[in-house]
Every structure is written in structure tokens, then in C-alpha cells.
Amino acid sequence: MHAAVVTRFGEPGVFELTELPDPVPGPGQISIDVSHAAVGLIDVFIRQGLYKERAGLPQPPYVPGLEVAGTIRALGDGVEGFRVGEPVVTLSGTGAEGGYASVEVVPAALTAGLEGTGVDPAVAAAAVPNAATAYLALTGVAHLQPGERVLVHGALGGLASAFPGVARTLGAAGVVGTVRRSSLAAAQASALPYDEIVVGEDLVEAVGEQRFDVVVDPVGGRLRTDSLQVMAPMGRMLLVGNAGGDWEHTVPTNTLWGANLALLGFAVGFYLPAHPELVRPAVQGAVDAIRQGLVDIRTETLPLAEAAEAHRRLENGSVGGRVLLAP
Secondary structure, rough: OOOEEOOOOOOOHEEEEEEEOOOOOOEEEEEEEEEEEOOOOHHHHHOOOOOOOOOOOOOOOOOOOEEEEEEEEEEEOOOOOOOOOOOOEEEEHOOOOOOOOOOEEEEEHHHOOOOOOOOOHHHHHHHHHHHHHHHHHHHHOOOOOOOOEEEEEOOOOOOHHHHHHHHHOOOOOEEEEEEEEHHHHHOOOOOOOOOOOHHHHHHHHHHHHOEEEEEEEOOHHHHHHHHHEEEOOOOOOOEEOOOOOOOOOOOOHHHHHOOOOEEEEHHHHHHHHHHHHHHHHHHHHHHHHHHHHOOOOOEEEEEEEHHHHHHHHHHHHHOOOOOEOOO
């Protein structure tokens, strides 16, 4: 197989297109002929070396990639409910590596069939994992209830953009998004199901008297602190990333108990392996939102050889949807 390999931690130029032996699935695994691999910020952070001391995450040389779509190539021992040639998509709990390749081996328990869904492979890789993550975060962690209001930061981001549509399917009464001032015009032209999109730097003034039961924050930094001022009593904030890059930011915890608020961290890659029984309902929730046209499915596909370019675009913020690699 051919694969885009990270040869060392560092800048995007560390990628090298390499030929490797075809992997063979072990017990409980399947191998996939990859048609599309999604490129995410977590891939960028790992390549940069931000998590190089964290146990369980890859060390160079390695092949990045969490989420892929394709067809089943082979089944490992004990795998049931799948067949060779079946279209599938993997979720983010499969690990932190392996996707930027023409063949990937993944746990069958964290793979979902696409047959009969009407979702094509590019959309599947781009939208299903994030929408399934949003479903899990909103149902299992934030416990969103019908009639509640949701605030989503980084409204156009790959993960964030899945939340408004899934929240709608779960009965949210209103969804407001935030973006950087420079992205406001593009955001307001988006077809995503937000009631309103405002400038995050002006959050408190921009939302006025509105209060939110659930805040989705993949951005971090000052925006995280400002959000505490616009949360309703018993509000829950989902911490799902740190795209703003402020790794030193802290939250005034006395504000939490005084206002009856909760901050809830959620990393699907560490959650799903412990709860594989949630894969099917999460994917069904994702597909429902996609079928209703509520999930952002704007994609741009680059050849696998341009993995470095895909990472550069994520780093400089020039991505207006999801970037995919096609082996």
C-alpha cells in the first residue's frame, strides 16, 4: 500500500509518501480499501509534537488519520455483521493513526456500515464521524433536552459545524454560532442551521440577554471564559478542543459553583473504545441529520501526496469545510 508518513515531529514538510506492506486484520479487526481519509486538527497537533509525551499516541515514523471511508477488504477472526466489499466509515475512536493510506486496519466495533444510507464516501468521511461525535457529546455528556438553547463556537469548523444540525434533531429550541470577525461574512452566507451567527470577540454584547443551556467550545482561551457570562443556570459547557491554541488559559472555578455551571471535557477518541455499543446509535443520529440537510458537507479532496498541503491549509485557517485525502 502507499501511505503518507510523518517522518518526525515538526512542520507540514515532514510528510513522505511511502510504499508499505499491506496490513492484515487481526481478531476483531477489518481492513479497508480507503477511498477518502479526513484531515483534522488533531492530526495537525500530533504532527506538531504537542502530544509527543502523551502515552498511547504515535511516535514518528507513523501514518496519521482517524477517520476514513471505503470498502471492506478483509475480515479478521471473529468479525460478524460485515462482508467484504461493503461500504463503511470509521469513527474517531479507532486510534490516532493509519488513515492516510490506501489500506487501513481498524477495530470492527468502531466501524459502521453505509449500505442503504444514501451517503456517499466523501460525505461519509467528512461528516459522519463529526456528526456522530456531536450526537454522543450532546446526548451522553451534555444531556441536551428538547427546548434548550445551544451556543456553538467556531461555528464553521469541521467538528463544530456538525453540532447545530444534530442539536436540531434532538429538539433544541435555538442554536447560535460564533466566528472570528474576519469570517463573519462567510458564516452568515452558510446554509448551516444556526438562528444567528455572531462575532466571538464581542460575545457578551452580541448575544445580549440570550442565555444558553449548552455551550460547545472547540476554541478555548478567552472565549471560554466569556462564555460563562452567557450560560443559563445549570448550563453545561462541552470542551471539545483548543483550536485557538491558548494552552495556558485557565477558568475561574469559583464562577462555576456560584452560577450553577458545569464544564465537561469530551474526547471521542478516548470515549468510544470504552463504549463500542454506542457506535450504531451515534451513526444513526449522524445519518439522520445528514439526510435532513442539517450537517455541513462542503468538502475538498486532495491527492494523498498532498498531505502536507492539507495540513498547511488547516494551520493557516484557509479551509472552509473539510479537507479529504484520496489515496
